[in-house]
Amino acid sequence: MIPHAPARQPLLSIIVPAYNVQHYIGQCLDSVLDQMGAGHELIIIDDGSSDATLARIRAQLAARPGVASQVLAQDNQGIAVARNNGLAAARGEYIVFVDSDDRLLAGSLAALEQAIAAHHPDVIACDFRVWFPDQEAKSNRVSMRYPPGLLRDQATILNTFFADRQMYVWANVFRRAIYQQLEMPVFPPGRVFEDMSTLPRLLSQCASLVYLPHAIIDYRQHAASITKLISEKWCMDLAAALSVARKHLDLRGVDESVKTHFDIAAAHLYIGVVKDSYELPRAVGRRVRARIKPIFVESLYGHCASMLAAVQGAQTVSYDRTHDARTIRQVERALAGSLVFRVRQTASRKIKLWRRLRRHRKLLLGA
Structure with missing residues (x-):
């Protein structure tokens, strides 16, 4: 052969x-x-x-x-x-x-x-x-x-x-x-x-x-559905992803600037999931927020004050410092259990759900 x-x-x-x-x-x-x-x-x-x-x-x-x-x-x-x-x-x-x-x-x-x-x-x-x-x-x-x-x-x-x-x-x-x-x-x-x-x-x-x-x-981008695919598992998987990424960065020995940028990215992701959790049934949403809070905090290298100082001091790569600072302040309020934050999120999510339902009805009528 x-x-x-x-x-x-x-x-x-x-x-x-x-x-x-x-x-x-x-x-x-x-x-x-x-x-x-x-x-x-x-x-x-x-x-x-x-x-x-x-x-x-x-x-x-x-x-x-x-x-x-x-x-x-x-x-x-x-x-x-x-x-x-x-x-x-x-x-x-x-x-x-x-x-x-x-x-x-x-x-x-x-x-x-x-x-x-x-x-x-x-x-x-x-x-x-x-x-x-x-x-x-x-x-x-x-x-x-x-x-x-x-x-x-x-x-x-x-x-x-x-x-x-x-x-x-x-x-x-x-x-x-x-x-x-x-x-x-x-x-x-x-x-x-x-x-x-x-x-x-x-x-x-x-x-x-x-x-x-x-x-x-x-x-x-698919046509709007009545609800987003938000669930307790969806929220917990995000928290787990932050934890996995943090552990690997530790193993790689990244420098301090990377740690700060990781924290700010984690803050954006965390507040997004916290806000989405208000679309879940009330008891489930509370449980989700209670479960992801310690995982998020333990995933951070610093804290909200150090993130805010880095953003305001122009020590980070940022494409909208105002938005970054606003997000970090929202994280602070969410972690502190602010009543005003909870009320605003409950009202905001109800309005967004109503808007999605209205868009869905329009799609059905136009089909």
């Missing part, structure tokens, strides 16, 4: 987890397949779909026999497990994640290849577009704030990330070797906010970053 030469390692592995997205998967895969070349591989993980998702994936790939691709079918275990299995199967030097209801924007793979050829960084941070398919006028681009050029200062990388607070793994293209430096499973199974706990750990492993001012993903 004549031995076969080993297959050339792809430069980019594109990983698409999919679950019950029969109405979106075709558009998603077309956006990827139309850009693929010899240096790319596509890995699709069907997470136990009960609709026609898997059949449509296989039919679409059968129509493109020249593309390097594979489909992994698993029992339904969630997006984190699907991403982990995709990573295990990937051979590419860099990993590109695309969610199955989103689109990879034109020219993205070529732009990534150019950035890699020029700099070969540990990670490429990209812009994205918030996409309203039924209201294109509302679609808007979200740009990252990293300085131009090749960044090699870890504090600058992490501080900018925490100031941006755009915690989407698909907006960051890491070398596969960076993923391999973390203990498996990289993405925590069974939790939402898996990106939030994973991205700080990945970025803290990176010695270099390049910002690519190219919108890589159309991030689909």
Whole structure:
């Protein structure tokens, strides 16, 4: 027998987890397949779909026999497990994640290849577009704030990330070797906010970053539903994500500026969940706030006063110091159990729920 030469390692592995997205998967895969070349591989993980998702994936790939691709079918275990299995199967030097209801924007793979050829960084941070398919006028681009050029200062990388607070793994293209430096499973199974706990750990492993001012993903916004997917588990998963990220930063020995930026980002996330918890039944909301408070406090390096001093003293990367300061003061009131804060949040959430119900009725009438 004549031995076969080993297959050339792809430069980019594109990983698409999919679950019950029969109405979106075709558009998603077309956006990827139309850009693929010899240096790319596509890995699709069907997470136990009960609709026609898997059949449509296989039919679409059968129509493109020249593309390097594979489909992994698993029992339904969630997006984190699907991403982990995709990573295990990937051979590419860099990993590109695309969610199955989103689109990879034109020219993205070529732009990534150019950035890699020029700099070969540990990670490429990209812009994205918030996409309203039924209201294109509302679609808007979200740009990252990293300085131009090749960044090699870890504090600058992490501080900018925490100031941006755009915690989407698909907006960051890491070398596969960076993923391999973390203990498996990289993405925590069974939790939402898996990106939030994973991205700080990945970025803290990176010695270099390049910002690519190219919108890589159309991030689909779905039609408004009667209620958001807020639950006690949803709130607790966020608190757990903060705790995981904090522990890893400790292990990496980050400097004081990173600790301050982490605290401010945590304050923004915490107050958002506290406000959302007022949409839960009264007893559940109280229990959630009581449970997440100590986890949040223990995740902080400092306290509200030190955060406020850093923001007001212009010692942080910030794109709206007034907003940062207002958020920190709200956190102070929430932690102190302010009656005024509770009353305002109860009233505010009732108004927002009423507005969502009204929008939902309009959608039904227009259908």
